Amino acid sequence: MKRYLSKHYTLKRKIQVLEELFFRSAMLTASILITLALCSIIWSIMQKGLPCLSWEMISQAPKGGFYFGKEGGILNAIAGSVYLAFGSTLLAFVIGLPVALYLNTYLQRAPRLVTIIRFILDLLWGIPSIVYGAFGFALMVFFRLPSSLAAGIIIVALLILPIMIRAIDEGLKSSPAGLKEAAYSLGSTNAELSFKILTRQCMPAIITAILLSFGRAIGDAASVLFTTGFTDNIPYSLGQPAATLPLSIFFQLSSPIPQVKERAYAAAAVLTIIILITSILSRLLSKKHNKNIVKF
């Protein structure tokens, strides 16, 4: 304290110093709290999950009586979740990237329209996933379709599309106007500017968008409840129903048998590990692209 408040300081300077001290400690406290919360979540999952995690858990589908504590594993849910998350992220990316680019190149002459579209996307982002699930379920009832991996992929893609578009869009929005001007003045069309320059420049934003979407897709239970269904079999085609990890965790946690409850934590650990591996891998892969990015 003495170090901060020399007695030669004027009153105004003293207030400034105190203010600075207050905000610095507030920020430090907030950062520590958040880090602690994150670490304790990971710790509790790993501490409860890892002891129950066995090769059998991740290499076998549930056998009869799995939910009563007999043998078997959660390979059905791992496979289902991985298929579902990769499928829907890919679908959302293929649709979302061009939309985000379109908003920032072709539509720049119509800023009001862009504002409206962004507003609608933000609304969609906020809609709870059970509503998407109900919407998908209503469609499937109407067309008399059974629950399937394909239906789940489509609904989850719709769910993560606003996230994908807006996250890429934010990156594109912050790319410097001078870069666009430079590309236009070399005679690029909007498409060339989009796919040859902006996608490179905004690679970190694109990777972030993919990761955010993937995390939402693999972790969401409500939207897949009715659309992909649940099964003990590993899906072999898009037309079959599939199990997912969040639902598998839910079913095991709701069991009264302690052994089954413990396995739920193992499943949660598997889910967390999949997300960790995906984010680390994609960050590593994108690193070599990032060296070209123009920083301002």
Place this chain on the structure above:
Amino acid sequence: MESKIIIEDLDLYINGDQILKNINLHIPKNKITVILGPSGCGKTSLMKCMNRLTDIYPEMRIRGKILIDNENILDTHQDVTLLRKKMGLLSQRPYPLPMSIFNNVAFGMKINGKKKKAYLQHRVEHYLKQANLWDEVKHRLKDPGTSLSIGQQQRMCLARGLAVDPDIILADEPSSALDPISSLEIEKKFVELKENYTIVLVTHILRQAMRLADYVVFMYLGEVIEQGPAKEFFASPKTEITKAYLSGSIN
């Protein structure tokens, strides 16, 4: 004196405010025309009108005529990408494209459909030599464009602009982010280049204008106050505002 660019009754509005007022200009072919004036007088906006970068800003409205080789480029039927290829742009600070040095220079040629590797290699070398950059980068063409110093980046941008084979070079205070040595190099280059190109240089640096200009356009608050051959302009300015600017009392 043959005119390359003729501007007639040009008005530019940004969000309803008139930025350029009734601009009438003749820009001579194969000469360096300097657009001179204090900051905020509309020099950069005028330049953006010439290659229709105004198109990408919805808040800008433009009225009047800009004739390049006797064709009105503000005509909506004009192919904007072809038009922009006629002009190389050098902006206030360099914006390297997010790719290697080689690809920065080759980009314009590639999007024009020239993709043969040997041809590109030959041309990239040629343009980098024209921009006096070849010797510094010949061993590191694969490095990212951003790895160069700002002065080198600006020369790379010059090479990149020349590579689309323009008739006109638009330079918007190209040395404002550069150190004195790099800016002198760019200036020297302009004097060499004017044999083959029409150069329009925007600057607020009086000394630079005196060193380079063949023809001077003086702007103040969105209007062209005075224009004429450099010798006459600097020796005997006609209006009071020009005299005041040249003597340094407005800036």
